[in-house]
Amino acid sequence: MDSPRVRDPERMRERILDAAQALILDHGFAATTVDAVVGRAGATKGAFFHHFGSKSELARALVERYAAMDRAHLEERLSRAEKLSSDPLQQVLLLIALYEEEFASMAEPFAGCLFASYIYEAKLFDDSTLEVLRDSTLRWRRVMREKLEKVAARYPPRREVDMESLADLFYSITEGAFIMTKTLGDKTLLGRQARHLRNYLELLFAPAETGVTPPIS
């Protein structure tokens, strides 16, 4: 009935990864047992250790999948924003707005970020796993920084800011808002925090007094 007797190794692997991710975001990596993972995935230990050589290998595979998804997600949104406007400032603002939209349309309050989960158990992971975190963070920095430098070239910022830390603000605010969301269970929080980032950029790069765009509401 419910369980198709057909074998689909790729799907099984994904099911295990999905189960592990959900459990890890609630319990952390250490407290997520292999038994619990296979239980949730509807698999067995045999299947688990067939697909992953060890629990640490699962950790790396999981974060690599997550990083790839995060990267693809950012690239997709950014290219959408770039198609919607040719002005770099508008592109950045649109990018944030797109994220706001998605946050607003989420059913549950958001489970959390795997990067943040890992970093607070950093000593449990090997360097190659932590390298994925660093790479992803630095990618965010680079992508946003390049875009912001184009913005700054066209719209001289009203305050002297370095573009690196301004780029980091995207990551910071998001991660911080994830934590608050998990703490308070308020799913509107994420979008409202992103909105402030948008406000800041609008104010910072506002071309002239009258050029301040009105709130979209």
Added chain:
Amino acid sequence: MDSPRVRDPERMRERILDAAQALILDHGFAATTVDAVVGRAGATKGAFFHHFGSKSELARALVERYAAMDRAHLEERLSRAEKLSSDPLQQVLLLIALYEEEFASMAEPFAGCLFASYIYEAKLFDDSTLEVLRDSTLRWRRVMREKLEKVAARYPPRREVDMESLADLFYSITEGAFIMTKTLGDKTLLGRQARHLRNYLELLFAPAETGVTPPIS
């Protein structure tokens, strides 16, 4: 010489809490064993279970101590800012500047926030422990919101913002910057992120076009 044969239960308790906190911020709660804690604290299992009925009881005691410290820290900085200026906007800006100073003067890149560590292992803790997280978060929100409302009453914000989410920005940016700091190991990051929050508030509440304060640099 080195080991005083005098008994000091309070100090022993603190030593255990200190050891636990340091280990938890690196390994998470689940992976922090009682043996490791007592090892680091120079204590034994007997001492541990004399002071704490269980590992979960340690978790609660630890986060309560952390929350009290966080609260006292905020109150101290805020009252210092309030003494330095009578203008609510300046008070808020000074508060951030005080935190920037502290972040800048730290020797190590900052170990992390216990609240964030706990929230990514939330399912391991009982409600009374998680309540401490919520209370602390809501306290930050309330304190900052009250201050910001006084600011907004005197300086009409240049954009329509709700003071609640603006207040939350203090917590968000801080927590997010903690995560980035842990990921990249850059101890200047924290202060530079706080600086952007200060910029935002300055721009948002800037009294008039000419009133935009020049960068301090």
Added chain:
DNA sequence: TGCAACATACCAACCAGTCGGTATAATGCC
């Protein structure tokens, strides 16, 4: 039929918590 994809039974290491015992400090009494 051969091999990948599972399932099941099992193991050794580890871990939170216990317990009998010891050392030190506090208290009550003369």
Added chain:
DNA sequence: GGCATTATACCGACTGGTTGGTATGTTGCA
């Protein structure tokens, strides 16, 4: 003050349950 008595602080071997991992089977598909 001195001393018996009690309470507190601490020690460390031990235990029962748990966990990551393995060894050995079984099943489905090319």
